[in-house]
Amino acid sequence: MIKKNFRYIEMADILRMEILSGFLKPGQFLPPEKELCQIYNISRNSLRQALDLLTSEGILIKMVGRGTMVPKDLDITKYETxxxxxxxxxxxxxxxxxxxxxxxxxxxxxxxxxxxxxxxxxxxxxxxxxxxxxxxxxxxxxxxxxxxxxxxxxxxxxxxxxxxxxxxxxxxxxxxxxxxxxxxxxxxxxxPVFLACNPKLFADYGLDVPKKDWNWEQFTAAGKAMTLDSNGDGLKDIYGFGLSTSLYRWPVLARKYGCLLRQEPSGRLNTYGLPEFLKFALKLIYQDGISPIIAMNDWDLLAQLFDEGRLGMFLTTTLTTSMRNEHFPVTVIPLPKSPKAAKGNLTIxxxxxxxxxxxxxxxxxxxxxxxxxxxxxxxxxxxxxxxxxxxxxxxxxxTDLELRALGLNQDNLEPSYFMNEMLPNSTERRISQEMVKFWAGFETPDELTARLNQIFAESR
The missing domain is CATH 3.40.190.10 (Periplasmic binding protein-like II)
Structure with a gap:
């Protein structure tokens, strides 16, 4: 008895929703009862109970010899559903x-x-x-x-x-x-987090857009070639690369450099290769000057600069960057890799x-x-x-080139990792907080790595 009541009430809810949503329109007849029973896998008795309930509500009317119809003058404005x-x-x-x-x-x-x-x-x-x-x-x-x-x-x-x-x-x-x-x-x-480029800037400065794996020296050289003061006012207004301090961005580049940043099941933080990558990142920012320091903590600003044609490359996702830029075709390019690059990418x-x-x-x-x-x-x-x-x-x-650069080509699939698979939410927040002084240039990569290892060793 309880199951029958549940079935007819459920059936009434479905039909009510379809009527009030406009899927079944005023003046439209419902399919025959036999067909409704087959569609919704419901007994004839339960269906009739549902139709009687909706008829009593004024949502349906029965036309003798013709079937059941949605009233032509049904006013749905009085329903909140x-x-x-x-x-x-x-x-x-x-x-x-x-x-x-x-x-x-x-x-x-x-x-x-x-x-x-x-x-x-x-x-x-x-x-x-x-x-x-x-x-x-x-x-x-x-x-x-x-x-x-x-x-x-x-x-x-x-x-x-x-x-x-x-x-x-x-x-x-x-x-x-x-x-x-x-x-x-x-x-x-x-x-996946991927490397996007502005092919117009590449062409303007005599660079070929990479279509296959390239190394860090080539990446840095391309960044330098696209970093300049284009209007002669003494300030750089175009940069070759935009580096974000977000843990949802730079670790992707770090993996291709050979760094494995993740928290092990034991609670220990795996920082293999981290000092080496961070030294490279500091060189890009403070020595080579190919990444705007002011935008490191703001990926919305990096996306804006890229859309304006002021960045040659930056790490992004399809959920952050418009792939339909009106000024240039946003192009997905391979990440640079070292021989010890780690497989896999970060996905959101x-x-x-x-x-x-x-x-x-x-x-x-x-x-x-x-x-x-x-x-x-x-x-x-x-x-x-x-x-x-x-x-x-x-x-x-x-395109095949885009899918390959995203790591989604079926012939060359890259493992995908969500952040919680590498760093739990609390760990992610703690690392971000602890890296503020480093990104500001007040701590060396070795000092930061040692401090992170000590923090997570003590918390085990």
Whole structure:
């Protein structure tokens, strides 16, 4: 008896959502009962109970001899179930470039659904409670893989029933949004950290854009050639490379130099090769002067300088840099490598979560499911130039050279690591804090490395 009640109430919820969202339109007849039973795998008795419930609500009317119809004069404005509130992180490229495409495509199928976006800092673990204090009920939360380390997962819905249209070959993309084999966020897009270049600057200064592995001497020489005072005012206004102090950027370059920075299961910090790389980084900044010191702590500023044509190269992701720059074609190039380069790259990802407090769970899940549709993923990849969760779409949109430089070429796949696989959230924050004096030029690489090793040896 309990199961039957659950089934008819669930069926009523599905039909109610489809009607109020506009998927089933006023004046439209429902399919015959037999067909509905087959589509939703429900008994005739439970279906009729659901139809009776919606009829009593005025959402359906029964036409004798013709079937069940959505009323032509149905007023959906009195229902709140067609509104989805989306909580978005500040300055999210996905929110700016991909979310509008997703909403537009969703509204083509469900025209009565309205969306409200609230931008906030997801670093606040109490974000849902804070928003509820202002009367905002969150239905969807767009977040990053690093947010999974901070957000209280017991406040979010498990999403194992939101299934992709095709197999997602990147198992780590599923794993990073899962805990204890339960999925808490639907993957939206991801990106390895890669080296982007401005091919126009390369051409202006007689340089060939690298299309295969190159060494550190060639990299430094290219950076020097593109660093200059272009207007003669005595100040450098173009730099060959933009180095960021963020742990989500420079460790990628460090791996190719031969540095392994990670925390071992024992708690010990593995700093193999770190002093050597940091000496090289200091030389780029303070001796060769090919990276702007003022922008090291601000990757938004580095992205702006790159977009303005003031940087020849910098480390970035598709979620930070517009791959559709109007002034020059943003080009993905290989990272320089040493013979002792470490395999693997750092990856970041965006996902979508649904809070337990959502007042419209079924519609929220439908929207999350829609984000995994092949047609949306293809349009997102083409128009926003984001990586799709489906590799076959990436092969269609991105060139072989780009995929190889990103480490995503099927013939030469690079291992991908999310930050929490190398450095747990608390370790990442501690290292960033401890490196401030070093990046400012007040500590040597050897002094910093020794201090980091001591800190993490004492914390074990």
């Amino acid at each position: 067609n509104v989805l509130n989306i909580i978005c992180p500040q300055h999210s490229s996905y929110v700016i470039k991909a979310l509008p495409i997703l909403i537009d495509m969703f509204k083509e199928h469900y025209p009565n659904v309205e969306f409200r976006q609230f931008k906030t800092d997801l670093g606040n673990e109490q974000v849902l409670k804070d928003l509820s204090g202002f009367g905002i009920r969150a239905d969807l939360v767009i977040m990053s893989d690093s947010d999974m380390e901070r957000l209280p997962l017991e406040e979010y819905v498990e999403l194992d029933d939101v299934l992709p249209e095709q197999n997602i070959q990147n198992e780590q993309l599923i794993s990073v949004f899962s805990r204890q084999k339960r999925l808490y966020a639907v993957p939206l897009t991801y990106s 990802a965006n996902g979508m979560m649904i809070p337990q407090t959502s007042g419209n769970l079924k519609l929220a899940k439908l929207f999350a499911q829609f984000s995994l549709r092949m047609d949306f993923q293809l349009r997102m990849a083409r128009e926003a130039k984001f990586l799709s969760v489906y590799h076959q779409i990436n092969e269609e949109v991105w």
